Amino acid sequence: MSQTPVLDEASSGLAVRHAARQGRLTGHTSGLAREQVQGNLVVLAAADAGDFLRYCQRNPKPCPLLAVSEPGDPTLPTLGADLDLRTDVPRYRVWRHGELVAEPTDLRALWRDDLVSFVIGCSFSFEHALLAAGIPLRHVQQGRNVAMYRTHVATQRAGAFFGPMVVSMRPLKAADAIRAVQITGRTPEVHGAPVHLGDPALIGIADLSRPDYGDAVEVMADELPVFWACGVTPQAAVAAARPAFCITHAPGAMLVTDLLNRRLGSA
Incomplete structure (x- = not known):
């Protein structure tokens, strides 16, 4: 019988996503998948998505957008093949009227056709460059x-x-x-x-x-x-805005994409 592979800095984004999808990874992703860009997740009803998009545009330092989905679509092909936003984050947070009500590991029972997903850049991605520089x-x-x-x-x-x-x-x-x-x-x-x-x-x-x-x-x-x-x-903004429904990642439990860290920036 084959053993379940251990996740570490050399793991691929796909391997981390599959581990989350299968319930083998439910904690933070710091230090995993050295080569791949990690992202924060915010999912809102389409009625709230326009305001949130403008919020990200006005606050690019904490909210640098990597991708925005079509309503109801749980995939983001620009971020990765075989990527499902409903299952591939190790742990999610569910918010109702600005209150945190649950932290599931799977969103399939909660998914709706009007949900728009935002993936925002994460500092875990630059950590590997710092480590490579001996910091x-x-x-x-x-x-x-x-x-x-x-x-x-x-x-x-x-x-x-x-x-x-x-x-x-x-x-x-x-x-x-x-x-x-x-x-x-x-x-x-x-x-x-x-x-x-x-x-x-x-x-x-x-x-x-x-x-x-x-x-x-x-x-x-x-x-x-x-x-x-x-x-x-954005989770602080969700708590302040109190939308009827919102999903985010749990802090530190990121979506690991197929984008490469070395291709970020102007270098």
Whole structure:
């Protein structure tokens, strides 16, 4: 009998999607599929999709759009072959009137013909470039989800959608932080350069040991906390806008596409 393959950084996007589809992967995707672009997911009724599209266009730093589906279509051929948005994310979140009501691993029973899907770039994609440059990432070393925080930085409103920017944080030594700014600035499709370095209180974060999403990691005395805009920002906007129905990914549980990280940006 053949063994189930172990998922790791060398896995393909297709292998990660199949693992999620089969229920073998229900957690975060940080550190998986080194070569492939990962994406955040937002699914809304067509009646709400126009406002959300404008919200993404007005807030490209936290909401860089990779693809938008046709209503009712659970596939996105531009992001991958054999890709099904109803099954290929390890864990989803279901929202009703802005309240989180469920975290299923399969959407087939909830899918509707009027649903429009948005896939937004994810910072997990640039992590591999940082690692390749010799920049250590503590949450990857420890097998944890990245730490994410709600800030007091307001996003630009579009229709019903508004709210605070959410950021992801990685502790880095000063020299590595400078290199990280240079490296990630080349890939605006996955959030680009950091939005803040240093004192978290300046962007409304009171305690780094208590992230709003993901897992806390220690910031050493010789390190700076470095903050990137995060694709969980739309979940804060959904909570504020309170649409009747919405589906998102669970923070850190991303859609892994067939797009290649090395083809992002201008390089």
